[in-house]
Amino acid sequence: MAEITLVEAARRAALQEMRRDPSIWVLGEDVARGGLFGQYRGFLEEFGESRIVSTPISESVIMGAGLGAALVGTRPIIEMRIFDFVMCAMDELVNQVAKVRYMFGGQAKPAVVIRMPHGIWRNSAAQHSQMLESWFTHIPGLVVVVPSTPADTAGLLVTALRSDDPVLFFDPKNLFPLTGEVPEVIAPIPFGQARHARRGDDLTIVTWSAIVPQVEEAAGMLAARGIAADVLDLRTLWPWDEAAVVASVARTGRLLVVHEAVTTGGFGAEVVARVIERLGTAQVKAVARLGQPRVPVPFAPPLEDALKVDTAKVVAAAEALMRS
Amino acid sequence: MTGTGDNRARLLALYTTMCRIRAFEETALAAHKAGEIPGPLHVSIGQEGVAAGLCLNLRLDDRITSNHRGHGHALAKGAGVAGMMEELFGRAGGHCRGKGGSMHIADFSVGMLGANGVVAGGIPIAVGAAQGLKLLGSDAIVACFFGDGAINRGPFLEGLNWAALYRLPVLFVCEDNGVAAFTATASVTAGPGVAARAASLGVPGVTVDGNDAAAVDAAASRLVAEIRAGSGPQLLHATTYRLTGHTSTDPAAWRLAADVEAARAAEPIGRLRDRLLAEGIAAAELDGIRGEALAEMSAARAAALTAPWPDPAVAWEDVQDCGAMQGAD
Numbered sequence: 120m121a122e123i124t125l126v127e128a129a130r131r132a133a134l135q136e137m138r139r140d141p142s143i144w145v146l147g148e149d150v151a152r153g154g155l156f157g158q159y160r161g162f163l164e165e166f167g168e169s170r171i172v173s174t175p176i177s178e179s180v181i182m183g184a185g186l187g188a189a190l191v192g193t194r195p196i197i198e199m200r201i202f203d204f205v206m207c208a209m210d211e212l213v214n215q216v217a218k219v220r221y222m223f224g225g226q227a228k229p230a231v232v233i234r235m236p237h238g239i240w241r242n243s244a245a246q247h248s249q250m251l252e253s254w255f256t257h258i259p260g261l262v263v264v265v266p267s268t269p270a271d272t273a274g275l276l277v278t279a280l281r282s283d284d285p286v287l288f289f290d291p292k293n294l295f296p297l298t299g300e301v302p303e304v305i306a307p308i309p310f311g312q313a314r315h316a317r318r319g320d321d322l323t324i325v326t327w328s329a330i331v332p333q334v335e336e337a338a339g340m341l342a343a344r345g346i347a348a349d350v351l352d353l354r355t356l357w358p359w360d361e362a363a364v365v366a367s368v369a370r371t372g373r374l375l376v377v378h379e380a381v382t383t384g385g386f387g388a389e390v391v392a393r394v395i396e397r398l399g400t401a402q403v404k405a406v407a408r409l410g411q412p413r414v415p416v417p418f419a420p421p422l423e424d425a426l427k428v429d430t431a432k433v434v435a436a437a438e439a440l441m442r443s
Numbered sequence: 444m445t446g447t448g449d450n451r452a453r454l455l456a457l458y459t460t461m462c463r464i465r466a467f468e469e470t471a472l473a474a475h476k477a478g479e480i481p482g483p484l485h486v487s488i489g490q491e492g493v494a495a496g497l498c499l500n501l502r503l504d505d506r507i508t509s510n511h512r513g514h515g516h517a518l519a520k521g522a523g524v525a526g527m528m529e530e531l532f533g534r535a536g537g538h539c540r541g542k543g544g545s546m547h548i549a550d551f552s553v554g555m556l557g558a559n560g561v562v563a564g565g566i567p568i569a570v571g572a573a574q575g576l577k578l579l580g581s582d583a584i585v586a587c588f589f590g591d592g593a594i595n596r597g598p599f600l601e602g603l604n605w606a607a608l609y610r611l612p613v614l615f616v617c618e619d620n621g622v623a624a625f626t627a628t629a630s631v632t633a634g635p636g637v638a639a640r641a642a643s644l645g646v647p648g649v650t651v652d653g654n655d656a657a658a659v660d661a662a663a664s665r666l667v668a669e670i671r672a673g674s675g676p677q678l679l680h681a682t683t684y685r686l687t688g689h690t691s692t693d694p695a696a697w698r699l700a701a702d703v704e705a706a707r708a709a710e711p712i713g714r715l716r717d718r719l720l721a722e723g724i725a726a727a728e729l730d731g732i733r734g735e736a737l738a739e740m741s742a743a744r745a746a747a748l749t750a751p752w753p754d755p756a757v758a759w760e761d762v763q764d765c766g767a768m769q770g771a772d
Contacts, residue, residue: 123687144578169578175608179602183567184605188575190556190568191506193574214561215568223557224540225761229731261761310765358766385538393770412609 126270126295126332130158132157132276132305133196137166140194144170147181147198155200156236156295159203177215182208184246185231186216187303194280195231202237202289203246216285217260229260232279236292239416239427248329248416252328255287256357256389262286263356267331269299271354273307281307291329311358322440324362325390327353330379330428332385336432337433346441350428364390364395372404375440377433382410389428405443452720453499457656459732460495461712466736467524470744471514471545472532475691480531484545485512489654489686492711493618494519494661497586497679500667504583506554506572508565511546512557512618512685517587522550528743534750541753542761545572554583562623563589563596566615570602573611573676584612584670592623594637600644604674607645610675614666615646617678618653620685625693641678653681654711657718686710714768 123131144166145159151173153160178199185197199205203213210215219227228426232295239248262284266272270291276440279286285336309324316331317338326334332374338348349367368374374394376387388406395403411430417423468486475484488496490512498519501507511514517527522538528539530537531545549557556572559565569587576583593599594617606613617637621628634640638648642660659681666677684706690696716729759767 144581146574172574172609175604176639177599177605180567180570180601182573183602184574185565187508187568187571187573188550188569188578189580191572191575191579193575193578195571209574210561210564211567215559217565219557220763222539222543222549224538224542226539226549226551227557259767262765282765296679311769327521333495359768361769371624411446431502 120300121303122298123269124295124297125269125272125291125297126152126156126158126300128154128301129219129274129276129290130160131301132273133159133280134162135297135305136280137159137170140280142192143194143196144172145196146172146174146185148174148176148200150198154198155317156292158193158290177387178204178207179211182233183215183235186219186229187228188230188361190219190227194282199233199235201247201292202235202251203249205233205235218259221260230283231283232286232288234288235292236290238291238293239423240293242418242420242423244418248315248380250328252289253358253380253384253386254335257434261357263289264310264354265289265328266354267291267292267294267352267354268314268329269297269301271308271314271432273301273305274299275354277305278310280306289328290326293329293330297332297400308354309358310355312354313360313363314352314354315363316352317348317350319349320371321347322368322375322437323349323351323371324375324377324437325351325353327356328379330377331427333430334433336379337430338435340430340434341437348437348439352380360391365394368394368403372402373440374406375409375437377409377428377436379428380410381413382408383413385410388429405440407436409433451724452661454616454715455724455732456499456550456655457495457660458715458719458729459736460499460519461656461715461734462496462736463739464491464518465712466733467518467527468514470740471528472660472691474532474744475660479484481533484531485689486691487512487515487685488689489706489710490618490658490683492656493616493653493681493683494763495600496656497616497663499531499660500663501586502583504554504559504581506556506576506583506585507588508556508572508585509558509588510562510565510593511558511589512562512590513548514545517548517550517555517558520555523549524739524743525746528740528747529750532747532750533752534747535753535757536750540757540761543565544703548747554657560749562594563598564597565589566593566602568607570611571599573606574609575615577611582671584614584667586614586616588616588618589620590623591621591628591637593619594640603641603644603646606676610673612670613676614663614670615641615678617680619680619682622685624689638678638680640728644679646676648680649723650679650680650682653683654709654714656711656715671732684709
């Protein structure tokens with residue numbers, strides 16, 4: 120068991136699977152030089168340029184070619200460089216990748232993994248900081264993966280690369296330097312199982328992706344103030360671990376959902392609605408959501424800091440929820 | 444194609460394929476008019492020479508991608524008629540289990556990777572299929588059918604650049620019927636057109652009269668052989684004419700009657716028939732081919748009309764392996 124960064128964990132997972140399965144290959148901008156974040160460092164030397172394909176800045180074809188290559192039996196990793204650029208490939212993703220299996224009555228197997236490093240990172244402003252993962256939970260056919268730890272990133276990427284479903288893999292780019300233990304042989308982690316990050320009986324906090332370390336930090340501070348939070352890191356948003364969340368809220372009676380994305384229309388709304396549908400209003404004393412206000416991510420550090428979720432806001436939201 | 448007999452057999456094969464496509468679509472139009480087929484129906488009546496001439500040169504393991512006007516491409520590639528007609532009717536035995544309909548006809552068993560409801564949508568997929576085949580060490584090629592309207596979309600530029608860059612085995616086939624939905628393509632397209640655009644991206648092209656199926660066949664024969672031998676991508680620009688409207692419910696009344704009449708005189712099946720007659724084939728033989736095609740499609744229509752609908756439970760299938768049923772209750 121080695122202590123490695125999250126981006127290195129992702130690199131090792133892809134490396135392990137590419138050594139195992141020669142049908143896996145990578146296409147995207149600058150992947151031959153290791154990728155924007157080093158997540159493919161050394162791959163060109165090992166796998167050659169037929170499997171590590173640096174592409175033009177042509178997002179429509181990066182996405183669509185990945186699909187076409189899957190339809191003849193290969194398993195592409197479609198690297199979008201950063202998430203925001205997938206907007207240039209939306210027809211290929213939503214109308215093609217997500218639909219071919221269904222439209223063609225099961226004839227097509229769109230086994231692609233689409234990697235999209237997302238979220239707020241180094242004051243990159245409005246077009247390089249978005250967290251729109253909830254959009255994709257709305258689209259039948261897609262799996263949505265949102266890891267937050269090195270071990271989960273590795274295990275979930277292994278699962279993604281063995282899946283016949285198209286998997287949207289949201290690398291949390293602000294957490295790339297985060298370190299954690301990752302086994303030498305990376306085992307797959309099933310989709311749809313939350314990580315129980317902390318146990319407590321006073322309130323349930325459901326969260327995912329880049330904000331998870333701050334939620335865990337907040338839970339530690341809350342514990343010091345006598346509030347025991349039950350923290351669930353969903354890890355995947357479709358499918359998502361409804362059973363674990365419902366069981367937790369049934370115990371605590373209070374639910375706070377925290378995500379870095381804009382609160383309005385975020386996946387937190389789905390989580391809250393489902394829990395209420397399952398448990399009814401009698402069992403649930405209070406619910407709250409914490410995310411970005413519905414404002415683009417600004418550039419200047421004081422502006423970005425003013426809007427983004429942080430540890431203090433999580434603590435405040437949890438304390439408010441306990442009073443309600 | 445070595446002797447006269449071989450050539451004659453080849454022309455008869457083209458004629459048969461075109462008659463089958465025409466009969467399929469005329470039958471489907473009638474069924475649509477009779478309320479037997481739901482949804483939109485885009486037919487390619489008048490354009491059959493391109494599909495027939497091109498696909499005669501493809502192997503079973505070669506792949507094609509198509510557009511929203513794809514019945515002819517699918518039939519010419521060898522897709523089963525019963526499965527196609529049932530798909531149009533939305534029946535359980537359709538190639539896509541009734542989930543795609545006319546606009547999403549696919550038959551992977553013959554390398555038909557799908558019609559497409561989005562103009563130019565098949566171009567990136569074709570390019571990627573070629574890249575995948577190359578990675579797998581196959582010498583199969585991909586033929587990518589699209590219309591003249593597609594050349595004004597970004598994926599055309601991205602896809603041709605990409606195919607040239609990686610020297611992929613793709614034959615881009617532009618079926619130029621001169622009209623993008625209801626708009627004359629020339630009125631919305633700057634510059635000298637598709638072949639020049641392709642050439643500027645490193646994809647050489649040839650223009651043929653797409654209503655001359657034999658000319659399409661000859662051009663495709665050479666291009667397919669070159670691409671299979673490693674030439675990299677090429678373009679076949681085939682000019683043709685859509686004799687009907689954009690959809691089954693579009694009378695295309697805005698067209699000049701004289702233009703339509705001229706187009707009818709130049710339509711590909713009649714032209715090949717004249718040539719075959721001149722070569723000494725009996726009219727009765729050609730009538731027989733057409734009659735057989737009509738009978739085949741009429742039988743397919745009758746069968747589809749009484750074929751079972753899909754079980755409603757099937758609506759839940761083929762979504763995804765993981766998480767498909769979450770939220771189902």
